[in-house]
Amino acid sequence: MTTSSPEAGHRLALSPLPFVLLMVLVALNLRPALSSLAPLLARIQQETGLSAMAIGTLTTLPVLCLGLFAPLAPWLSRRLGAEMTLSLALAVLTTGLLLRGLATPTWLLAGTLLVGAAIGIAGTLLPALVKRELPAGADLVTGVYTMALCLGGALGAGLSIPLAGTLGGWPVSLASWSTLALLALLAWTLLMPRGPAVASSPSERGGTLALLRHPLAWQVMLYMGTQSSLAYIVFGWLPTLLVARGYAESEAGWLMGMSVMVQLVSALAAPWLARLGRDQRPALLIVLACTAGGLWLLLLGPSAWRWAGVVMLGLGQGGSFSLALTLIVLRSADSRLAGRLSGLAQGGGYSLAALGPLGVGVMLELKLDLAAITLVLLAIVALAAGLALLAGRDRRLETNAGGALVTRIAP
Structure with a gap:
């Protein structure tokens, strides 16, 4: 011990x-x-x-x-x-x-x-x-x-x-x-x-509401939401979209299953990649580019490249999720702030993410074609990339000597 x-x-x-x-x-x-x-x-x-x-x-x-x-x-x-x-x-x-x-x-x-x-x-x-x-x-x-x-x-x-x-x-x-x-x-x-729970500092002011006054907290939350939306869209609808593309149900299931397995690699590797620079923007953009490339190859690209699309999508989504959780610990100065930021980012993020699968269901009900649905998915990736450019900067939330929550450049 x-x-x-x-x-x-x-x-x-x-x-x-x-x-x-x-x-x-x-x-x-x-x-x-x-x-x-x-x-x-x-x-x-x-x-x-x-x-x-x-x-x-x-x-x-x-x-x-x-x-x-x-x-x-x-x-x-x-x-x-x-x-x-x-x-x-x-x-x-x-x-x-x-x-x-x-x-x-x-x-x-x-x-x-x-x-x-x-x-x-x-x-x-x-x-x-x-x-x-x-x-x-x-x-x-x-x-x-x-x-x-x-x-x-x-x-x-x-x-x-x-x-x-x-x-x-x-x-x-x-x-x-x-x-x-x-x-x-x-x-x-x-x-x-x-042991006893960690008590909050008597001089610390505000809680989750104080976080909402800081753009950095919003950026982390919205990045979590957009990448999670893509993850639940893929999990819930990718086999259906692949069948609409012309693949057999069994092959569509294998394609999604292999994509999930590939996520294991990037989930572990992404935080190491993020350590290569002062901030996490390059790593975030790399994994989001993989996600976009994988979606395009699977839904619109040549069928001969479908397994390359599986690998790219798995690497992108595993890395995106891993980095979303990594941002929570890197953007907070201590465990108390990490807990509060985690509650905000995952609470707001997953609530937003629930809209993704619902939106794809509506698009299918309206009989939009695969090209239109793919365009919407790529637009979500682009939005996530914009948020990554903000959330990935070397900033962090911390409590100053007066007990106020501030955003500073990370040491």
């Missing part, structure tokens, strides 16, 4: 490796609950009789919950401590996953609501915990747990159907992910850093 930074007072901290392993285990649980549902939707609708609107609610509700519940994380952390708040989130996640296995429409919706709320809170806590425990390497550790997030998403999407066949149906397949969540809960409860 080692003594933590002065910011945490007398709190006992884990040594770096066990802490990173705990973060990876927790992060592995924050995507399967979302990605395991989509492949089973046809079976769920057939067996439960849910309407198309109810099925749409099942896919939209978790993303909305990510945004709605993320701002609660800093509030709960101040009252319960970040450690206990994360334990609570993992307990709610385990409960929600079990409830979805009850297979009735009411419990399916209730479980999905709990799952989205738990992931919104837990995902918001991770940047602040990493900033507190490993401040010098917070950006690189962020890349590690982002890779775990992507791996969890890939496992959820890839194993959902096989688990349903092996375990006897979609309800057990959905509920089986509670085993991994319970394992993370037990490991975190037994091994988490222990």
